[in-house]
Amino acid sequence: MKVLVAVKRVVDYNVKIRVKADQTGVDLNNVKMSMNPFDEIGVEEALRMKEAGSVEEIVAVSIGVQQCQETIRTALAMGADRGILVKTEQELEPLHVAKIMAALIAEEQPDVVILGKQAIDDDCNQTGQMLAALMDWPQGTFASKIELADGKANVTREVDGGLQTLTLDLPMVVTTDLRLNEPRYASLPNIMKAKKKPIDEKTPEELGVDTAPRLTTLKVEDPPARQAGVKVEDVADLVDKLRNEAGVI
Amino acid sequence: MDDREIAPLLAGVRRLVDEKLIPAEETLDREDQIPEELLALMREMGLFAYAIPAEHGGLGLSKWDEVRVIFEFCRAAPAYRSYVGTTNGVGGKSIVLDGSPEQQRKYLPRIASGELVVSFCLTEPDSGSDAKSLRTTARRQGDGYVLNGSKRFISNAPVAGLFTVMARTDPEDGGAGGISAFLVEAGTPGLSVGPKLRKMGQKGAPTADVTFDDCRVPAEALLGGVEGQGFITAMKVLDDARIHMGAVCVGLASRLLEEMTGYAAQRQQFGRPIADFQLIQAMIADSEAECLAARAMVERTARAMDRGDGVTKEAAACKYFASEAVGRIADRAVQVHGGYGYVAEYPVERLYRDARLLRIFEGTSQIMQLVIAREALKEHRRGQ
Numbered sequence A: 001m002k003v004l005v006a007v008k009r010v011v012d013y014n015v016k017i018r019v020k021a022d023q024t025g026v027d028l029n030n031v032k033m034s035m036n037p038f039d040e041i042g043v044e045e046a047l048r049m050k051e052a053g054s055v056e057e058i059v060a061v062s063i064g065v066q067q068c069q070e071t072i073r074t075a076l077a078m079g080a081d082r083g084i085l086v087k088t089e090q091e092l093e094p095l096h097v098a099k100i101m102a103a104l105i106a107e108e109q110p111d112v113v114i115l116g117k118q119a120i121d122d123d124c125n126q127t128g129q130m131l132a133a134l135m136d137w138p139q140g141t142f143a144s145k146i147e148l149a150d151g152k153a154n155v156t157r158e159v160d161g162g163l164q165t166l167t168l169d170l171p172m173v174v175t176t177d178l179r180l181n182e183p184r185y186a187s188l189p190n191i192m193k194a195k196k197k198p199i200d201e202k203t204p205e206e207l208g209v210d211t212a213p214r215l216t217t218l219k220v221e222d223p224p225a226r227q228a229g230v231k232v233e234d235v236a237d238l239v240d241k242l243r244n245e246a247g248v249i
Numbered sequence B: 001m002d003d004r005e006i007a008p009l010l011a012g013v014r015r016l017v018d019e020k021l022i023p024a025e026e027t028l029d030r031e032d033q034i035p036e037e038l039l040a041l042m043r044e045m046g047l048f049a050y051a052i053p054a055e056h057g058g059l060g061l062s063k064w065d066e067v068r069v070i071f072e073f074c075r076a077a078p079a080y081r082s083y084v085g086t087t088n089g090v091g092g093k094s095i096v097l098d099g100s101p102e103q104q105r106k107y108l109p110r111i112a113s114g115e116l117v118v119s120f121c122l123t124e125p126d127s128g129s130d131a132k133s134l135r136t137t138a139r140r141q142g143d144g145y146v147l148n149g150s151k152r153f154i155s156n157a158p159v160a161g162l163f164t165v166m167a168r169t170d171p172e173d174g175g176a177g178g179i180s181a182f183l184v185e186a187g188t189p190g191l192s193v194g195p196k197l198r199k200m201g202q203k204g205a206p207t208a209d210v211t212f213d214d215c216r217v218p219a220e221a222l223l224g225g226v227e228g229q230g231f232i233t234a235m236k237v238l239d240d241a242r243i244h245m246g247a248v249c250v251g252l253a254s255r256l257l258e259e260m261t262g263y264a265a266q267r268q269q270f271g272r273p274i275a276d277f278q279l280i281q282a283m284i285a286d287s288e289a290e291c292l293a294a295r296a297m298v299e300r301t302a303r304a305m306d307r308g309d310g311v312t313k314e315a316a317a318c319k320y321f322a323s324e325a326v327g328r329i330a331d332r333a334v335q336v337h338g339g340y341g342y343v344a345e346y347p348v349e350r351l352y353r354d355a356r357l358l359r360i361f362e363g364t365s366q367i368m369q370l371v372i373a374r375e376a377l378k379e380h381r382r383g384q
Helices: A037-051 A068-078 A094-108 A127-135 A188-194 A235-246 B003-031 B036-044 B063-073 B078-098 B101-112 B230-266 B278-307 B312-341 B347-359 B365-381
Strands: A002-006 A009-011 A033-035 A057-064 A082-087 A112-116 A139-149 A152-159 A162-169 A172-176 A199-202 B118-121 B137-141 B144-155 B162-168 B179-185 B191-193 B207-218
Touching: A002 A037, A002 A094, A009 A068, A033 A037, A033 A068, A037 A057, A037 A068, A037 A112, A037 A139, A037 A172, A057 A068, A057 A094, A068 A082, A068 A188, A068 A199, A068 B003, A082 A094, A094 A112, A094 A127, A112 A127, A127 A139, A127 A172, A139 A162, A152 A172, A188 B003, B003 B036, B003 B063, B003 B078, B003 B347, B036 B078, B063 B078, B063 B230, B063 B278, B078 B101, B078 B118, B078 B162, B078 B179, B078 B230, B078 B347, B118 B144, B137 B162, B144 B162, B144 B179, B162 B207, B162 B230, B179 B207, B179 B230, B230 B278, B230 B312, B230 B347, B278 B312, B312 B347, B312 B365
Parallel strands: A002 A057, A002 A112, A057 A082, A082 A199, A112 A172, A139 A172, B118 B162
Antiparallel strands: A009 A033, A139 A152, A152 A162, B137 B144, B144 B207, B162 B179, B191 B207
16 A cells, blocks of 8 residues: 655744734744644654555655755655655645645555644645545544554544544545654654655646635734733622623623 | 755754753753663664764764764753763774774674663773873783773763773783773673762763772673773774764753853843843853854864864864863853752753763863873974
């Protein structure tokens, strides 16, 4: 079996985000970039499938600027076998990414496609679902457990009411949730070896995908600063404020 | 490797340091032991393999690569480095440089995997800085040697699987020429390791005395199979180790700077952050400048060593300047924290104690001064 894993290059989760003064977006100058944490979970899950013997090849895909190659190298250092970089300077929307992924699936014919449930930059949570619709494949989103057996997969999903387990036919699309696994640290020898693993380069045009924007960003703003709280005299005062000022009880 | 090539390696180490090693520092200090799961993680990550040649299962990093990895790794408490650094450095390097092919095949792969921790036994109760006067003897007997004597302040001795031991094989030669190096495996009858010494800092890096009492080793234990080469090996290894120690100091200095600036930016006095005050800024500026100078010295000397240049003077200068600088930086870090720097609530109290050792071990500052001056005067006499 072959697994395709999508890995997005995003602002590192430790970085304090700064909004650009002209409100057109987030300042990315000299900002540390890393693999989207949910995608890291995706790579780890693919590696575990390979270690369990059910998967032969793991292909890591990243779509975006040239530096996305570094994100692919991280996946290769963790243990993925090869990479595909779909290079574009264009700002991408979930539908673009889903279409590019669909075009790659046509070429690669994977059995399982793993994506993060969302990326921590725009938090869209759309690409996996759109991709499954475009392919007309079964989808298991927000997965916290995946078991492969006999050409099918049992995927446990984290839903609001608890856990839901679905049986999906392969090929399928899975999106990862936080509790699926704890990704490994790439070892130094594997980081060195990853330099020699192949990365193919393609463009959206070559894949026949139109990346013209369909959405317009009006403005990007900082969240409102937190207001100072108030001290209440006693419980009665608290209840009174909750009822009459906050209107929550 | 150029900066771009080495970046993922450094990012990998930085992540381990930030996510796992720094958060466990208090436990390390309190329990005087590296938690087993972190040791396992360090092994899995291949940190034990950095200086071991690739053909023996290591990473085979150049010195320049190594120091940049150490800058990152040593942002975490220096005790973490001790296992890895001593094994790859003074302990293992003697085998890499002067070991016989059999000795290299036998030990280096096990060092690279992290299975075998190596200790370097040079210092004795009566010979520290004056290493040449060491008194441990290795007497030829049958087809082997018998070792007698004691070694002091031996890093990693309680956990070592192998000891690189400097002993006198020629009783007639009281100087450097009479000293040979032996590879003695833990568990050899006659070798005993004393109790863990209670140190001021660097808790978690176990140090103990090692005694040899009629300890019999086979002839193959003689490093490189040649007598009288021990001190030469030790000196070669020490040049290498001094650059490494310079890098350790730079790593710790950059961590102290992070702690210092972080605290100064958030601590409020007189209605604003103390970072706004110029006397605080002066301490930050002096520390930044010294840290940068030390880093530049270490990088330059490491690259010179990779080119094959003689670097005895430069290596001693790195160790001297960087360890003195980190001492001053640690002191300023405590000063910026005020009373909070003197209590265990903030890491600088612990890092200050950790830093104190750096001016003492692997050659005191005073010995470094002598080496630098001796080499400079040698150059003068040669008319360079």
